[in-house]
Amino acid sequence: MKTFGKIGIGLAAVCLSAQAFAADVTIRLAHLNPEDPFASHSGAMAAVFKSLVESNSNGAIEVQLFPNGQLGKDNEVIEQVRSGIVESTISSSGGMAQHYPLVGVFDIPFAFPNIGVASRVISKDSAFGEKFVADLEGATELKVLGLIDSGGFFAFTNSKKPITSVADMEGLRIRTMTLPTHEAIVSSLGGQPTPLPWAEVYTALQTGVADGQMNPVPIIAFAKFDEVQKYLSVTNHIITPYIWTMNAEFYNGLSDEHKTLVNWASEVATEAGRSMSRVIEASEKGLPALSAKMEVNVVPPAEQAKFAEAAQPAVRKLIEDQYGAAGIAMLDALLASISEENTY
CATH class of the missing domain: 3.40.190.170 (Bacterial extracellular solute-binding protein, family 7)
Incomplete structure (x- = not known):
């Protein structure tokens, strides 16, 4: 495995070592955006995940949140997750590209006809999402918990x-x-x-x-x-993806009960994040607020x-x-999935 951002990793280790862990299991979840769940999709995802996991594990799992890029730049935090210093992160395609370059296939301009098609394709459960996630997991040894658009077009x-x-x-x-x-x-x-x-x-x-x-x-x-x-x-x-990952060794070390909890909680949290993006776009927090200035x-x-x-x-x-033949094959699979899902 390549090593990125050693300084960032060291600082994160010092920061995290100061935490006191009372629960049986601790999940440290980092993301770039505001903590306020009504301000960003990753803030909503993190808040919902924390609430569901902690309440449904009866306190056996504690979820600690590190929003606003507290632990470093995006690519550095992904490396912290790969190294096991941090358990999980919700990251942009820009950060992921330094670990998995094929994320760039999403960047064909005007490929998605509307947000409905984009929502169906940019999902770990879509036909393309399953292919993309399997390849990313194989290349990075990360566990993918969620795949979501970055907030809209x-x-x-x-x-x-x-x-x-x-x-x-x-x-x-x-x-x-x-x-x-x-x-x-x-x-x-x-x-x-x-x-x-x-x-x-x-x-x-x-x-x-x-x-x-x-x-x-x-x-x-x-x-x-x-x-x-x-x-x-x-x-x-x-429209680009945000990718929610977890250290695979940590995930595999969870009990079956806790794996099930993490799986369904991350699924619900991802949908909450997707919905929050649409709400922000449609509300006074979106274009109306920006149009005022x-x-x-x-x-x-x-x-x-x-x-x-x-x-x-x-x-x-x-x-x-x-990216050669592998890149074109992934791109063509994406375009085929968009075509199949464009049923409107």
């Missing part, structure tokens, strides 16, 4: 101008996750990709290191990007088609060049 924000066409992307420095596929999307549209870890994004936008970024509306809202960005352009160009525009379908025409070939070529 991505929009662009920036501090320079509205994005109404591909031409408006020219020269904009857009922060991306540390995902080659995201960098390819921005480059193919004429922008300048600026890959940065999540913890650095707000400051980068505030100081002008990056002109803009791309994320789902709920993430833009809770990250308060409206404080440092003037324009929000609804493009709906991609930002200039919002929706890119019409005819222009979206031009975005797709520019970006899709670039991302497919990158997947083929970097």
